[in-house]
Amino acid sequence: MKRPDDVPASAGFDERAGWWRDATPELERLWTADGTLMLEAPRKDGKLHGEVRWHPMIEDDSQFESRRDVVRDLGLPDGPTHTLIATFDRGELQSVRFRPGFDDWYKDTLVAKFSGGKVHGELVWRVGGTNGEPLLSFGETVLRAEQLKLPKPWPEKLVAIFDRGRLVSHKFFDAHGKEVGGDKPIEDWGAATERATLAGYVERGDFVADARRFFPKAEKLAPKGLPKKLDKLATLPAAKALEAAVRKKQIPRMGVWLDLGSFGFDCEKEALDGAADAKYVGVGSDGSGDMYLLDTKTGKVHIYRHEESRLEAKAFDSLDTFAWALLRIEAAQRGLLPLAALEKALARLEIGAAECVLERVTS
Numbered sequence: 001m002k003r004p005d006d007v008p009a010s011a012g013f014d015e016r017a018g019w020w021r022d023a024t025p026e027l028e029r030l031w032t033a034d035g036t037l038m039l040e041a042p043r044k045d046g047k048l049h050g051e052v053r054w055h056p057m058i059e060d061d062s063q064f065e066s067r068r069d070v071v072r073d074l075g076l077p078d079g080p081t082h083t084l085i086a087t088f089d090r091g092e093l094q095s096v097r098f099r100p101g102f103d104d105w106y107k108d109t110l111v112a113k114f115s116g117g118k119v120h121g122e123l124v125w126r127v128g129g130t131n132g133e134p135l136l137s138f139g140e141t142v143l144r145a146e147q148l149k150l151p152k153p154w155p156e157k158l159v160a161i162f163d164r165g166r167l168v169s170h171k172f173f174d175a176h177g178k179e180v181g182g183d184k185p186i187e188d189w190g191a192a193t194e195r196a197t198l199a200g201y202v203e204r205g206d207f208v209a210d211a212r213r214f215f216p217k218a219e220k221l222a223p224k225g226l227p228k229k230l231d232k233l234a235t236l237p238a239a240k241a242l243e244a245a246v247r248k249k250q251i252p253r254m255g256v257w258l259d260l261g262s263f264g265f266d267c268e269k270e271a272l273d274g275a276a277d278a279k280y281v282g283v284g285s286d287g288s289g290d291m292y293l294l295d296t297k298t299g300k301v302h303i304y305r306h307e308e309s310r311l312e313a314k315a316f317d318s319l320d321t322f323a324w325a326l327l328r329i330e331a332a333q334r335g336l337l338p339l340a341a342l343e344k345a346l347a348r349l350e351i352g353a354a355e356c357v358l359e360r361v362t363s
Contacts, residue, residue, distance in 0.1 A: 004035025012143035017066035018059055030070075032057050037102070043076060047091030048074065055083045057103055078140035080109045080130060092153055093117065093138065110304070112136060118165030119143065120287070125158040127172075141165050155180050161289050161334055166219060169334035189328060189337045195349050201320040202238040207327065208245045211252055214331050218252035223261045230264050232281055232296045239294060240320040242283070256333050258326040260284045267293060274309035275302075284326075288360070292326075294319060304355055314353040327355040 001013045003020075011022035018030040019038060019170065030039035038057055054076060056067040071078065076086060079098035086096040093114045100104045100275040109128065113121040115141050125135065127150065136143040139339065148158060151172060160170035172180050182202070190210075201207055223246060233239040245251050246263045256262070264281025268273050272291075280293040291304040293311070301322040303312040316322035325346060332339040346354045 001033065002035075006035045007031050014066075016062070018063050019066075019107075023111075024274065031061070036192055038072065039061070044090060049090050050088065051103070052076070052088060053084075054086075077112075077136065078134065079112075079136050080125070080128060083112060096138075110136065114138070115164060117141070119162040120164050121162065123158075123162060125160075127154050128155060143146055143167075144158045148304065150182060161256060163259070166255065168254070168255075168256055169336075171335060184336075186336045189214070189342075189345070190324070191341055191345055192356040193324070193349065198320050198324055199318070201278050202240075203241045203320075205241070206243075207323045208250050208319075211254075211327055212250075214336065215252040215254065215326065220249045220253070221246065221251045221253045222249050223259055223263055224263045227266070230281065232278075233294075235297060236294075236299060236319070238299075238323075239281075239283070241298045241318065242323070254327075256329050256330055258284060258330045259286065259288045260277050262291065272304070273305055275298060275311060283322075286357070286360075292322065301353070302360055312353065312356045314356055316351065316353045321349070322353075325351045326357070329354065329357055350361065 003011075003097055007020045008013050008022055010229065011029070013020050013033075020033070020035070022029045026043055028039065028041040030038070031037055036057060037053075038052075040053040041048060042052070044050070052074070054074075056070070056268045066202075067082075069214060071187050076084065077093065077096050079096065081098045081099055081100055084096055084098050085102070087094045095111070095113045097108045098110045099108050102210070107126065108124075110123070110125045112123040114121050115121070116196055118141055119136070130145050134142050135145045147167065148170060154176045155172035157173045159173070161168045169312070169333070174180050226247065230243055233243055243263065244259055251260060260283070262282050262285050262343060264300040267280035267282060268278040272280070278303075279295055280348060281293050281296055283294045285291045289306045291306065293302045293304050295302060295315075299318055301316040303315070304310070305312065316325070328337065328342050331337050332342045343358060346358070
C-alpha cells in the first residue's frame with residue numbers, strides 16, 4: 001500500500017479496517033487508504049482531552065464494524081450524523097457538534113453541552129429525519145425525537161434547555177426564525193407588581209399557583225432525602241408553607257435557576273464549607289450547583305457559591321422576594337418572559353440579590 005503524502009511514516013496500515021493508524025499516549029489518528037483524516041483523538045494522562053474529531057468513512061461494508069468499535073472504545077456519543085467534533089476535559093465530555101463533515105462550511109446538525117455525562121444547558125438541533133434511531137445517545141442518556149413532540153409541518157430548528165439530562169423547556173423555529181409550537185410565552189407574569197404585595201407571597205400560596213401557571217406541563221417535584229421534621233422552620237410561616245408544598249408535591253420541577261430538590265439541606269450536619277452553621281437551611285439550588293440558604297434567625301435567603309465556598313454579600317431580604325424573583329428568572333431563562341423587562345421590575349422592587357443571579361444568567 002503506497003503511503004499518502006499526509007500520512008506520517010510512523011503510521012501503519014490495517015488491511016481489514018482500510019485505514020492508516022498512528023497512535024501515541026498523547027494523540028491517536030486514523031486516515032483512510034487515500035490519506036483522508038478520519039480521527040484525531042488527543043489525550044492527557046490517558047484520557048481524552050481537548051477536541052476529538054471523528055469522521056468515519058466507509059469504502060466497503062466489511063469496514064462497518066471497525067468504525068463502530070472506534071465509537072465504543074473511545075466512548076463517543078451518537079447523533080443525527082456519524083461525523084462529530086467533541087470537546088473533552090480529562091475524559092469528561094463537555095460538548096459535541098454533529099455535522100456532515102469537518103470543514104466549517106458544513107452546517108452543524110446538532111450541538112449539545114454536557115455536564116457529568118448528561119446533557120446540560122442548551123441543545124440546538126437542525127430538525128431532520130432520524131430513521132427511528134435516537135436523536136442523541138451517550139451513556140445512559142438517550143434522547144428520541146418523539147420526546148420533543150415535533151409540530152407539523154416540521155420546523156427548521158429546535159432550541160432546548162436541559163438540566164442534567166432532563167428536558168426542561170424547548171422551542172421550535174421556522175426557516176425565517178419565527179417561533180412555532182413549543183412552550184407559550186407568559187403574558188401576565190407580574191411586571192407591575194408592587195413591593196408591598198410581595199409580603200406573604202409564599203404563605204398565601206401565590207408562589208405555588210404562579211409556578212403551576214408558568215410551567216403547566218412540567219412534572220411535579222418529588223425531592224429525595226427530605227428530612228421528616230424541619231424544626232428550624234417552625235417560626236417562619238413562609239418556610240413552613242413552602243415545606244408543605246414541597247412535601248405534597250405541589251410544585252413543578254424546574255432546575256435551570258431554581259431547583260427546590262435540595263429543600264431542607266442541613267448545612268451544619270453536612271458540614272457545608274464556609275456555611276456550616278446551625279442557622280442555615282438549604283431551600284434550593286441552581287443548575288450549576290450554587291445553593292440558596294435560608295437564615296432561620298433573620299429570614300433572609302443567601303446565595304452560596306459552591307466553587308468559592310462563600311456567601312454573596314447581597315441577600316434576599318425574605319423567602320417571599322427570593323421565590324418571586326427566582327421563579328421569574330427561571331421563566332426568563334427559558335424564554336417565557338422578556339428578560340429586559342424582568343430586570344427593570346427587579347430593580348424597581350429593589351431585590352438586589354437578584355442582580356447576583358442575573359449576572360450569571362446573562363454571562
